[in-house]
Amino acid sequence: MIPPDQEIYEVEKRIAERRTRVEAAFKATGRQTLRALTSPWALGAAALAGFLLAGGLRAVRHRDTHVERRTRKAAKASTVSSLAMAAATWFVKSQFGSPVDMARFFIDKVKSRKVASRTAAPAAVRAPAASGVPDRLRPKRREATTAS
Numbered sequence: 001m002i003p004p005d006q007e008i009y010e011v012e013k014r015i016a017e018r019r020t021r022v023e024a025a026f027k028a029t030g031r032q033t034l035r036a037l038t039s040p041w042a043l044g045a046a047a048l049a050g051f052l053l054a055g056g057l058r059a060v061r062h063r064d065t066h067v068e069r070r071t072r073k074a075a076k077a078s079t080v081s082s083l084a085m086a087a088a089t090w091f092v093k094s095q096f097g098s099p100v101d102m103a104r105f106f107i108d109k110v111k112s113r114k115v116a117s118r119t120a121a122p123a124a125v126r127a128p129a130a131s132g133v134p135d136r137l138r139p140k141r142r143e144a145t146t147a148s
Contacts (some may be wrong), residue, residue, distance in 0.1 A: 060068065105133045 036042060096102040
């Protein structure tokens with residue numbers, strides 16, 4: 001027979017181990033669920049389901065209403081323009097980081113053309129302007145070539 005203190009200790013140890021396993025399984029399940037819900041496929045499926053559901057409800061609710069041709073054209077134009085703005089914003093962010101960096105890039109480009117036309121100093125002598133624009137996006141400056 002096991003002494004009572006030892007038996008209590010073993011039972012409490014088993015309970016603590018089970019609690020630890022349950023907590024670890026709960027955390028792992030939570031992480032997996034979060035990963036699954038934030039995956040691009042899950043987000044795309046949710047967006048598609050939302051569009052289909054909204055489109056189906058709209059079609060059922062508004063079947064009897066008549067929409068003028070000009071109104072439909074305006075709606076299509078606003079849809080296309082909003083998609084174009086979203087694409088332009090994505091392009092600016094992917095290429096430059098932000099609209100401010102894009103503006104700095106174009107300002108540096110204009111300034112470098114003005115400086116290159118005014119001075120004949122080689123590009124290595126001039127220091128680049130600190131604007132935050134990545135070097136791969138900066139305009140390439142022409143170096144002065146000398147015929148020998």
